[in-house]
Amino acid sequence: MNCARGNAPGLATGLALLWVGLLALAVAPTASVASEPMLGAFGPEGARMREQLWILPSGDANFPMRATVFRPAIDPSGEDKQRPLVVINHGTDETTRLAVSMPVYYYLSRWFVDRGYVVVLPQRRGHGATGGPLAEAIGNCAHPDHYASGNVAADDIEAAVKFMTEQPFVSHDGAIVVGVSTGGWASLALSARNLPQVQAIVNFAGGRGGHAYGQLNAICGRDALLSAARVYATHAQEPTIWFYARNDSYFGPKFAEDLAQTWSSAGGSVEEHILQPYGNDGHAIADDRQGWDIWGPSLDSFLQRVREAAPKSVEMADDHGSRSPVMIETSTITPSVK
Known part of the structure; x- marks a missing residue:
């Protein structure tokens, strides 16, 4: 009896290790039995x-990205029709980047799913389950290369956009790219590529190099960041909307306004909203349900105008109407949408 009880945990452990090994093989960056990684849905919804794990290509074929996919409910008729895509891109914390869980941004994702979008949240190279080197961190705080760093991160986003818009349940165009913090910066970098699949960019508190040397409202290479934005904006033709809070400790209102002025003067389209102080740190404006009432009406209006200005061949999601915001918004730059 004691012998049997002693052997059972060993057997269970062996089976568990076997399953772990099979899973690792299935999603390994470079499979030993094939030249290409296994991409697509992994596991049930x-x-x-309809949350599901997906494996997506990144900007480097050796490091496929893990991603979370959310989808609207199947139509009452039973048809799982094509939906427009939203790609939500996470931020970066150097001290925790390898320990972070899969990005979800539940309330931000739900805002779009409720409006009929398929949402994908790729975990870029150098983060969490995707792992690998942090390819998008080029240079250091004293000498950062914000332009190249943004482009590397944009490579990952571009790969995700192209792969997901080829899926049978996703529209081939009309995609919205959303970014938070460094993900917002990467989304702005992507806008310079004018991908035919992408219709607009949404930037929540975007930037790079915040909390320089551990100090609030200090940015590594502030002038370099503005210079890189100028280059991106010179090429960008897609409409963008930006949200920053007055109490953002990473990228405060003065920097946000300077960034928007730089972007606009270089020819980029930007509608910027400086929001009143939000919570303990306004850098988290995209994180919870309250955000729907703060930035939701402006984003609803922006997306409606974008659709009217650039109609696509596929059916777009319907708006649910504007809600009264609970905080005052101040728009610093609001040119007509391109």
Whole structure:
């Protein structure tokens, strides 16, 4: 009896290790039995907005990205029709980047899913389950290369956009690219590429190099960041909308306004909203349900105008109407949408 009880955990452990090994083989960056990684859906859909793990290509074929996909409910008729895509791109914390879980941004994702979008949240190279080197961190705080760093991150986003818009349940155009913090900066870098699949860019508190040397409202290479933005904007033709809070400790209102002025003067389209102080740190404006009432009406209006200005061949999601914001918004630059 004691012997049997002693052997059972060993057997269970062996089976668990076998399953772990099979899973690792299935999603390994470079499979030993094939030249290409296994891409696409991995595992069943969950109950929460049809949540599912996906494996996506990145900017480097050796490091496929892990991603979370959320989808609207199947139509009452039983048809799982094509939906426009939203790609939500996460920020970066150097001290925790390898320990972070899969990006979800539940309330931001749900805002779009409720409006009929398929949402994908890729985990870029150098973060969490995707792992690998942090390819998008080029230079150091004293000598950062914000332009090249943004482009490397944009390579990952571009790969995700192209792969997902080829899926049968996703529209081939009309995609919206959304970014938070460094993900916002990467989304602005992507806008310079004018991908035919992408219709607009949404930037929440975007930038790079915040909290320089551990100090609030200090930015590594502030002038270099503005210079890089100028180059991106010179090429960007897509409409963009930006949200920053007055109490953002990474990228405060003065920097946000300077960045928007730089972007606009270089020919980029920008509608910027400086929001009133939000929570303990306004850098988290995209993180919870309250954000729907703060930035939601402006984003609804922006997306409606974008659709009217650049109609696509596929059916777009319907708006749910504007809600009264609970905080005052101040728009610093609001040119007509391109």
